[in-house]
Amino acid sequence: MTEIKTNLIFEDCRRSxxxxxxxxxxxxxxxxTGGTGFVGKWIAEMISYVNETYDLNIKLYLLxxxxxxxxxxxxxxxxxxxxxxxxQDVRNIHDLPEDINYIVHAAGSPDNRDHVSQPLKTxxxxxxxxxxxxxxxxxxxxxxxxxxxSSHQVYGRNDSESCIREDYLGKLEANSINHTYxxxxxxxxxxxxxxxxxxxxxxxxxxxxxxxxPYQDLEKPWAINNFMRDAILGGPIRILGNVDTIRSYxxxxxxxxxxxxxxxxxxxxxxYNIGGSEAISLANLAKKIGNSINNxxxxxxxxxxxxxxxxxxxxxxxxxxxxxxxxxxxxxxxxSINRTIxxxxxxxx
Amino acid sequence: MxxxxxxxxxxxxxxxxxxxxQLSAKQIAIYxxxxxxxxxxxxxxxxxxxxxxxxxxxxxxxxxxxxxxxTARKYLSKSKLGIHVIPGxxxxxxxxxxxxxxxxDVVRIASHCTEADITQRHLGFVRERGKEAYGVLMMSxxxxxxVLVEEAQKMELYGAEGIIIMDSAxxxxxxxxxxxxxxxxxxxxxxxxxxxxxxxxxAIANSIVAVESGAKILDGTARGFxxxxxxxxxxxxxxxxxxxxxxxxxxxxxxxxASDIAEKEIMPMIPVIKSESIIxxxxxxxxxxAKHVARISKEYGVDQRDVYRELGKRKVVGGQExxxxxxxxxxxxxxx
Numbered sequence: 001m002t003e004i005k006t007n008l009i010f011e012d013c014r015r016s017x018x019x020x021x022x023x024x025x026x027x028x029x030x031x032x033t034g035g036t037g038f039v040g041k042w043i044a045e046m047i048s049y050v051n052e053t054y055d056l057n058i059k060l061y062l063l064x065x066x067x068x069x070x071x072x073x074x075x076x077x078x079x080x081x082x083x084x085x086x087x088q089d090v091r092n093i094h095d096l097p098e099d100i101n102y103i104v105h106a107a108g109s110p111d112n113r114d115h116v117s118q119p120l121k122t123x124x125x126x127x128x129x130x131x132x133x134x135x136x137x138x139x140x141x142x143x144x145x146x147x148x149x150s151s152h153q154v155y156g157r158n159d160s161e162s163c164i165r166e167d168y169l170g171k172l173e174a175n176s177i178n179h180t181y182x183x184x185x186x187x188x189x190x191x192x193x194x195x196x197x198x199x200x201x202x203x204x205x206x207x208x209x210x211x212x213x214p215y216q217d218l219e220k221p222w223a224i225n226n227f228m229r230d231a232i233l234g235g236p237i238r239i240l241g242n243v244d245t246i247r248s249y250x251x252x253x254x255x256x257x258x259x260x261x262x263x264x265x266x267x268x269x270x271x272y273n274i275g276g277s278e279a280i281s282l283a284n285l286a287k288k289i290g291n292s293i294n295n296x297x298x299x300x301x302x303x304x305x306x307x308x309x310x311x312x313x314x315x316x317x318x319x320x321x322x323x324x325x326x327x328x329x330x331x332x333x334x335x336s337i338n339r340t341i342x343x344x345x346x347x348x349x
Numbered sequence: 350m351x352x353x354x355x356x357x358x359x360x361x362x363x364x365x366x367x368x369x370x371q372l373s374a375k376q377i378a379i380y381x382x383x384x385x386x387x388x389x390x391x392x393x394x395x396x397x398x399x400x401x402x403x404x405x406x407x408x409x410x411x412x413x414x415x416x417x418x419x420t421a422r423k424y425l426s427k428s429k430l431g432i433h434v435i436p437g438x439x440x441x442x443x444x445x446x447x448x449x450x451x452x453x454d455v456v457r458i459a460s461h462c463t464e465a466d467i468t469q470r471h472l473g474f475v476r477e478r479g480k481e482a483y484g485v486l487m488m489s490x491x492x493x494x495x496v497l498v499e500e501a502q503k504m505e506l507y508g509a510e511g512i513i514i515m516d517s518a519x520x521x522x523x524x525x526x527x528x529x530x531x532x533x534x535x536x537x538x539x540x541x542x543x544x545x546x547x548x549x550x551x552a553i554a555n556s557i558v559a560v561e562s563g564a565k566i567l568d569g570t571a572r573g574f575x576x577x578x579x580x581x582x583x584x585x586x587x588x589x590x591x592x593x594x595x596x597x598x599x600x601x602x603x604x605x606x607a608s609d610i611a612e613k614e615i616m617p618m619i620p621v622i623k624s625e626s627i628i629x630x631x632x633x634x635x636x637x638x639a640k641h642v643a644r645i646s647k648e649y650g651v652d653q654r655d656v657y658r659e660l661g662k663r664k665v666v667g668g669q670e671x672x673x674x675x676x677x678x679x680x681x682x683x684x685x
Contacts, residue, residue, distance in 0.1 A: 116502065117503065178502065219477055226508075229476075233478075303539070304565075
């Protein structure tokens with residue numbers, strides 16, 4: 001990776017790191033499953049930053065099936081001595097390094113193309129993967145905390161206009177292939193509750209909403225990614241479906257910092273939303289992205305219907321995590337978009 | 350409210366079925382120029398089974414893909430150049446990448462109606478290149494409305510900007526179209542389209558039912574030039590839509606002229622609903638089989654209608670043309 005890009009990421013981490021209350025992590029070992037994905041890479045970047053800045057000597061294990069891809073994509077991280085790569089399928093874990101103190105269980109793809117194409121594998125990965133990691137964790141003598149990365153999809157359909165709180169109970173249609181991922185994440189959360197209750201494992205749950213930032217593939221089937229991809233290609237930006245759909249986005253380095261804070265201060269048994277608070281319609285998001293590159297980029301809307309009787313609004317209520325963990329958003333949506341576009345443009349060069 | 354209908358014209362693709370894929374570069378140039386002049390939004394060009402399909406099994410085309418696409422590209426300034434792509438026939442590197450390099454604007458990635466999974470990589474590739482990508486579910490009469498919605502939703506997630514269902518066998522009655530298009534419009538975010546065949550004389554009627562049920566994309570060909578009994582006749586479709594106050598952006602007089610040119614320059618005969626086409630439609634057999642069934646039935650002296658009935662029972666789909674000979678042999682054996 002070029003120096004400009006590593007500097008950009010270092011600067012992002014510096015801006016997101018709003019306090020240095022990480023002493024409990026000093027000389028500790030952290031395992032991240034799904035460690036070579038978007039979340040894993042950013043946790044590695046953030047730990048790299050806090051290690052260098054605060055001399056914490058955190059040891060990081062990144063567990064994933066394909067570590068070669070990680071080596072190819074982020075050689076600057078691979079070279080760091082505090083990072084240890086473990087090539088293993090999360091569904092088949094038996095023994096973990098004994099010195100592990102903290103686990104972030106982030107394995108499994110959030111890509112909904114995979115969920116509809118391979119629904120059985122999706123359920124198997126989340127169920128067996130979570131079962132396997134918790135089982136192995138129960139044998140660790142020095143374990144202090146586990147964060148299970150769940151999904152906002154466990155909330156089901158949001159029928160209200162409000163932001164979604166952690167105690168919201170939405171509906172899910174069980175007899176539908178479209179909810180494979182959501183149901184998988186629900187059963188994984190239930191497994192966490194069982195291990196916490198029956199084996200007293202110190203588990204808490206994080207429920208991510210939408211993120212944006214470097215390392216996120218613009219080909220992923222999410223509106224903001226595709227808008228940026230279209231804009232970088234010169235347009236037009238194509239909005240598919242309801243232009244009034246509401247979303248919000250948290251910048252990647254903020255996400256990584258918030259997860260580290262959850263390792264330090266998160267309460268066992270609790271669940272926390274993690275996401276951006278700035279709600280925006282897809283129509284306005286497309287305009288914003290278009291303007292950030294070139295004011296003359298066309299925006300096209302393609303929709304099956306002229307009007308919709310249901311407005312999809314997925315915006316988290318983040319009061320709990322902000323209040324209890326002392327985190328804050330350090331990148332505005334405009335800044336998040338600009339930095340992500342810049343990073344992707346550098347990537348294409 | 351005035352409603353815009355996007356018309357895609359596969360005269361130079363589906364019509365290639367009607368001439369055993371023997372359209373020449375000169376014929377492609379003549380019709381592409383006329384369609385462009387009429388303001389047809391999308392002109393689809395290629396082998397009847399789409400990009401990369403020229404083969405012994407489904408028929409060798411007179412011109413290769415590059416020649417067909419480069420020729421059409423020269424004459425399409427207002428109209429977009431479209432292609433039909435079935436993964437398996439067309440590979441991403443060899444065929445699709447090259448087609449986009451030639452200047453294809455619109456790519457319609459098609460699969461059998463229950464196999465949308467195979468379109469993911471192709472749809473993704475087209476979107477990555479910044480081109481328009483649509484999903485097409487062929488032989489859609491073979492799946493229920495709910496299955497079609499599930500398959501179409503997959504294509505939507507893979508990046509399709511619209512989903513077109515094909516009545517590849519000309520088997521639909523208007524009620525079937527209403528049921529399936531309505532279900533798709535309700536279940537999808539992206540626009541829905543309909544591609545008709547005329548085996549039962551319902552291509553125009555079914556297309557109108559489709560738009561009245563919420564479809565925003567329709568296919569039609571000059572004089573209905575297409576596989577089997579042909580498609581929805583484009584000039585009629587444009588006229589009827591105009592009468593019903595839909596907007597297509599196509600100049601009626603000029604599309605009438607284009608159809609006259611097509612009849613004179615590219616059609617050995619105008620599609621008619623032959624007796625065997627009716628049986629083909631009733632049996633739900635892919636219209637692209639017509640030439641093969643006619644040839645093999647004649648060669649072995651069997652009744653085409655019996656062949657269609659048997660192919661229908663076996664639920665054959667496009668790409669299984671080699672089963673025709675098997676069916677004919679079985680019919681001969683049973684006769685003895």
